[in-house]
Amino acid sequence: MHPVGHLQPPVLKLKKEKTSPRQRRSLDYSRTSCLMHIKADFLFYRRFGSLESVVAQIASYVKAVNAIYERTDFGGIKYIDFKVKSLHVSSTKDDPTSSMYSRFIGPEKLLMLHAQSNWDGYCLSYLLTDRDYSGVLGIAFNGQAGDLGGICSKHRKFQGTLRSLNTGLITIQKYGHYLPPRIIHIALAHELGHSLGAPHDESQQCTPFSWDTTHGNFLMFDYATDGDQPNNDRFSPCSTAFIGRTLRAKKDQCFVESDRPICGNQVLDPGEECDAGSEPTDPCCYAAGETEGLRCKLKTGAQCSPSQGPCCGPDCKYFSWGKLCQAETECLLGSTCLGNTAHCPAPVPKANFTPCLMGAQICLDGICRGSLCLIHRLEPCECVSSSPWEQCHLCCQKPGQPNTCASTTSSLLMAEFNGTRLPLTPGTPCKGHRGYCDKFHICRLVDEDGPMARVKNAIVGFVELEDMSAWMKTRWWAILLAILIVAAMMSFTVFFFERTEDSNRGKKKCMGLV
Structure with missing residues (x-):
């Protein structure tokens, strides 16, 4: 099983907002695309080794996320998708002295540094990195009204520092292991859900794993996810309601119509021959700054462009047949160029049940x-034990018989495993999907309020002040009424006290007392 890392809670809680019938009628349903700026830092670039490979990875991430969002109905708002408007890849350590390039910087600090830049020209800006944050795969500011977080938020001051809260980040590593693509896709879709205003699923209706393990938890579940169960890449009814509310309130501020390619984003969109970015340095492809008829088209004499795929060389010609374009992995055979296209053929999966991950797992469908x-024709199950070590043992059961769940060290599975203790791979969910097995094969519960709690403490005071200010402006009459009531009560108290004192003095004089 491949776990999804702990995806941190949103910074700010979603507030209920009333939408008038006039506002609902004026919603522009043709604006369905959120234009993103994506930055891949040097560590992410180093993981994949070339600009072309990084662009291909990011394009595959966005395509997978769009497959999730486009099929979801957010309270009548459909076909939501994300497009890369601008892509920045750090192929070198631009500024080694910058704290952003420190290998040991925490996720909350990294997000705050990314948020210092002005991303007003984008619906969202996300940072991709390759850092080991243990159980944390991503964090993002939660969608709020105005500029207080999520989609369409603008660069503004929070406690004296300018920040853009339309930001988030994900990492592709956990407990020293690189994540499979599906888990990265789920992690990115989860964080984008926060940016669109969805908090973590909490109610029993929206966390079905607690009572039905067949379909798994939904996308916005806040702890470990395998990524293999039907609900893992679907939004719960709770999430669709939250996201629908945020979209109605904010999407028309920055969303655009979705049927236009974006020349200059280095991602090959439908309708483009090539896309080498905005700088006129590519020998094969006209840049975005060229005239309307030339931009994102192949230059005269060019057979192809490296922006089309890894099987095109810098001389604008196809690589010859048989050149390796995608290396072999534990579960996939290597791919080679065909000699007549810039695209690298999809790799062929190795046979199912091929051992992988140092013999700890097996390949399935590549x-x-x-x-x-x-x-052994058994099913994996979660070990039931109070010991954090035993919770990270491999346990198996007979298909559909949870009462037969036992560790591989058990006498029940002696014939299959010969009593061998098999530890789960680091990052595997444990303890009812509330924790992860670490690299020492110990089940560690994840601190739900970890990094994002520290981010929240850095800015929430100002936001709460802003919320109070906005409330005071719209509820001035209530404040005035409260002041008048308090003043009346104080006046009555003073008047009553004085009358009581005068009465007591009179009684004392009558009794001859002074």
Whole structure:
């Protein structure tokens, strides 16, 4: 099983807002695309090794996320998608002295540094990195009204510092292991859900794993997710309601119509021959700054452009047949160029049940995600134990019989595993999906309020002050009424006290007392 890392809670809680019938009628349903700025830092670039590979990875991430969002109905708002408007890849350490390039910077600090830049020209701005934050795969500011977080928020001051809260980040590593693409896709879709105003699923209706393990938890579940169950890439009814509310309130401020390619984003969109960015340095492809008829088209004499795929060389010609364009992995055979296209053919999966991850798992459909239980026609199950060590043992059960769940060290599975203790791979969910197995094979519960709590403490005071100010402006009459009531009560108290004192003095004089 491949776990999804702990995806931190949103910074600010969603506030209920009333929308008038006039506002609902004026919603522009043709504006369905959120234009993003995506920055891949040097560590992310180093993981994939070339600009073309990084662009291909990011394009695949966006395509997978769009497959999730486009099929979802957010309270009548449909076909929401994300497009890369601008892509920045740091192929070198631009400024080694910058704290942003420190290997040991925490996720909350990294997000705050990214948020210092002005991203007003974008619906959202996300940073991609390759850092090991243990169980944390991503963090993002939660969608709020105005500029207080999420989509369409503008650069503004928070406690004296300018920040853009339309930001988030994800990392592609956990406990020293690189994540499979599907888990990265789910992590990115989860964080974008926060940016669109969805908090973590909490109610029983929206966390079905607690009572039905068949379909798994929904996308906005706040702890570990395998990524293999039907609900893992779907939004719960709770999430669709929250996101629908945010979209109605904000999307028309920055969303655009979705049927236009974006020349200059280095991603090959439908309708483009090539896309080498905005700088006129590519020998094969006209840049975005050229005249309307030339931009994002192949130059005269060019057979192809490297922006089209890894099988095109810098001389604008196809690589010859047989050149390796995608290296072999544990579960995929290598791919080679065909000699007549810039695209690299999809790799062929290795046979199912091929051992992978140092023998801890098996390949299924080209992905290292299968449990060793499957080799013996058993099902993986979660070990029931109070010991954090035993919770990270491999346990198996007979298909559909949870009462037979036992560790591989058990006498019940002696014939299959010969009493061998098999530790789960780091990052595997444990303890009812409330924690992860670490690199020492110990189940660690994840601190739900970790990094984002520190981010919240840095800015929430100002936001609460802003909220109070806005409330006072719209509820001035209530404040005035409260002041008048308090003044009346104080006046009555003073008047009553004085009358009581005068009465007591009179009584004392009558009794001859002074």
